[in-house]
Amino acid sequence: MATRTIAGKTVQVNDEGFMTNPAEWTKEIAVELAKEEGIEELTEQHWKVIDFCRQAGMSSGKAPTLRQITTGTGLSTKELFALFPKGPAKKVARISGLGKPEGCV
Amino acid sequence: MKKLVILGAGTAGTMAANRLSRVLNTSEWEITLVDPNPVHYYQPGFLFIPFGIYKKEDAFKPKQAFIPRGGKLIQTAVEEILPTQNRVRLANGETLSYDYLIIATGTDIYPEETPGLAEHEWGKSIHTFYSLDSAVALADALRNWKGGRLVVNVVENPIKCPVAPLEFLFLADWYFTQRGIRDRVELIYATPLPGAFTKPIASRLLGDTLEKRRIRVEPEFMIMEVNPDAKKIVSYDEREVEYDLLVSIPLNKGAEVIGRSGLGDELNYVPTDKHTLLAEGYDNIFVLGDATNVPASKAGATAHYEVDTLAENFPRYVQGKPLEPLFDGHANCFVETGFGKGMLLDFNYNTEPLPGTYPLPFVGPFSLLKESVINHWGKLGFRWMYWNILMKGLPIPFLPAQMSMVGKQKVN
Ligand SMILES: Cc1cc2nc3c(=O)[nH]c(=O)nc-3n(C[C@H](O)[C@H](O)[C@H](O)COP(=O)(O)OP(=O)(O)OC[C@H]3O[C@@H](n4cnc5c(N)ncnc54)[C@H](O)[C@@H]3O)c2cc1C
Numbered sequence: 001m002a003t004r005t006i007a008g009k010t011v012q013v014n015d016e017g018f019m020t021n022p023a024e025w026t027k028e029i030a031v032e033l034a035k036e037e038g039i040e041e042l043t044e045q046h047w048k049v050i051d052f053c054r055q056a057g058m059s060s061g062k063a064p065t066l067r068q069i070t071t072g073t074g075l076s077t078k079e080l081f082a083l084f085p086k087g088p089a090k091k092v093a094r095i096s097g098l099g100k101p102e103g104c105v
Numbered sequence: 106m107k108k109l110v111i112l113g114a115g116t117a118g119t120m121a122a123n124r125l126s127r128v129l130n131t132s133e134w135e136i137t138l139v140d141p142n143p144v145h146y147y148q149p150g151f152l153f154i155p156f157g158i159y160k161k162e163d164a165f166k167p168k169q170a171f172i173p174r175g176g177k178l179i180q181t182a183v184e185e186i187l188p189t190q191n192r193v194r195l196a197n198g199e200t201l202s203y204d205y206l207i208i209a210t211g212t213d214i215y216p217e218e219t220p221g222l223a224e225h226e227w228g229k230s231i232h233t234f235y236s237l238d239s240a241v242a243l244a245d246a247l248r249n250w251k252g253g254r255l256v257v258n259v260v261e262n263p264i265k266c267p268v269a270p271l272e273f274l275f276l277a278d279w280y281f282t283q284r285g286i287r288d289r290v291e292l293i294y295a296t297p298l299p300g301a302f303t304k305p306i307a308s309r310l311l312g313d314t315l316e317k318r319r320i321r322v323e324p325e326f327m328i329m330e331v332n333p334d335a336k337k338i339v340s341y342d343e344r345e346v347e348y349d350l351l352v353s354i355p356l357n358k359g360a361e362v363i364g365r366s367g368l369g370d371e372l373n374y375v376p377t378d379k380h381t382l383l384a385e386g387y388d389n390i391f392v393l394g395d396a397t398n399v400p401a402s403k404a405g406a407t408a409h410y411e412v413d414t415l416a417e418n419f420p421r422y423v424q425g426k427p428l429e430p431l432f433d434g435h436a437n438c439f440v441e442t443g444f445g446k447g448m449l450l451d452f453n454y455n456t457e458p459l460p461g462t463y464p465l466p467f468v469g470p471f472s473l474l475k476e477s478v479i480n481h482w483g484k485l486g487f488r489w490m491y492w493n494i495l496m497k498g499l500p501i502p503f504l505p506a507q508m509s510m511v512g513k514q515k516v517n
Binding site: 066067068071072077078081085086087102 | 261325327329341342370371372400
């Protein structure tokens with residue numbers, strides 16, 4: 001397992017750049033990871049989504065699906081794509097220090 | 106008399122009723138099934154109807170023929186489950202009380218949830234094969250089609266039978282080849298997944314097969330809407346795919362009664378213990394088949410293995426003994442690949458589908474993750490087994506409920 005330093009903190013990551021220990025996450029890390037995903041500034045709306053994903057991820061041990069995020073935050077799928085362009089579930093999972101969403105079976 | 110009430114008399118509910126009536130003392134137990142629809146569909150048959158391999162009559166039978174002796178079927182819908190009162194309220198005005206409840210209300214398609222999908226072009230240039238009538242309509246459409254671009258789109262996962270869209274494409278390749286118009290047909294698979302299937306090794310091997318069969322994958326395609334007049338599907342990240350014929354696997358959701366009763370997640374699936382199949386938070390409600398949220402394939406084969414484990418656990422449990430964590434997420438799927446061949450996938454919660462032979466090493470007779478003629482016969486033979494062995498509540502000879510590594514090859 002590789003490590004890297006983000007926002008001054010050394011954390012464990014997998015080969016796709018997802019953090020593997022959500023407990024190592026900080027808000028400063030989120031800001032840096034967001035920039036890597038092309039999001040220059042995290043607005044209140046972004047944080048609402050990140051906070052929800054942190055909560056869901058810590059209680060279930062898994063990154064939430066897109067539908068869980070829309071149901072949980074009240075934002076529409078369209079709004080989520082505007083906040084986190086291309087793949088919102090995957091992007092927000094990475095920014096929130098959670099593993100890659102598992103998709104399905 | 107102790108009362109066991111089963112909601113839904115489809116694949117899982119029917120198997121459970123028959124199986125449990127064999128292992129419980131029927132002079133002590135009253136088994137009641139509730140389902141509004143008198144018709145039992147053989148859903149795996151829906152796949153073959155568009156290509157004229159099966160006819161409509163091949164894919165259903167009356168539910169009444171599969172009710173165990175001593176059991177009964179009430180033909181009405183469940184309106185509400187009242188788990189704190191151990192009762193269910195029915196659409197016919199009756200209220201049933203239960204000692205134990207089994208929820209087996211399955212999952213269904215909701216095409217109206219995607220804008221543009223189920224509007225004026227539905228049944229014309231837009232189809233599905235996830236219900237019997239629409240599969241029949243698609244057969245007519247394919248028969249008269251002169252060629253063009255056929256797009257298969259999965260709206261959102263999970264769906265029941267996650268390999269069915271791939272099988273549809275393989276069969277389409279075969280069907281148009283037979284008709285001599287394959288060169289005039291373009292086949293495209295627009296899927297929300299990053300590749301052909303949900304698990305990496307199978308995804309790679311199935312992906313290779315798609316490529317060989319000249320089927321193009323449009324990955325990570327999350328559909329936002331259909332534009333039925335311009336004949337294109339549009340994704341949330343603003344990609345557009347044009348079609349002449351769209352075959353959609355619409356949004357799959359659990360029964361509305363689950364949500365209405367406060368028992369469901371965001372897709373109306375019941376949070377369920379993945380090894381014991383008890384509904385989370387309840388000690389007398391079990392959930393079987395497509396209605397659960399367990400991370401296993403939504404397939405008839407999965408439901409069958411679930412019923413196997415319940416038949417072992419339930420008689421002990423009702424005598425006060427603890428439930429054993431018997432269910433391991435076991436699924437096997439025959440994947441029809443056309444040209445008289447098929448593949449077989451066998452997997453569970455922890456082990457993804459691997460190549461090899463099944464159920465016996467070297468001998469098979471089925472080959473895993475590889476096309477063979479015998480796998481195709483396995484798939485066609487499944488219909489006989491479904492009605493004559495599975496629905497009667499008999500175990501399949503030689504096949505234990507838990508997955509086995511015997512005959513599987515390690516892959517890096
Ligand atoms: C095209 C297609 C191909 C498939 N191919 C395969 C395959 O090759 N192999 C395989 O293993 N599986 C396959 N499947 C999947 C398989 O058919 C399902 O997983 C299986 O039928 C699930 O069983 P179930 O009992 O959970 O749901 P169902 O069999 O769908 O039964 C649910 C029942 O609940 C009833 N119900 C719903 N709401 C209520 C209510 N409010 N009150 C009372 N009753 C209600 C319904 O009327 C229905 O009878 C396929 C499915 C499709 C659509």
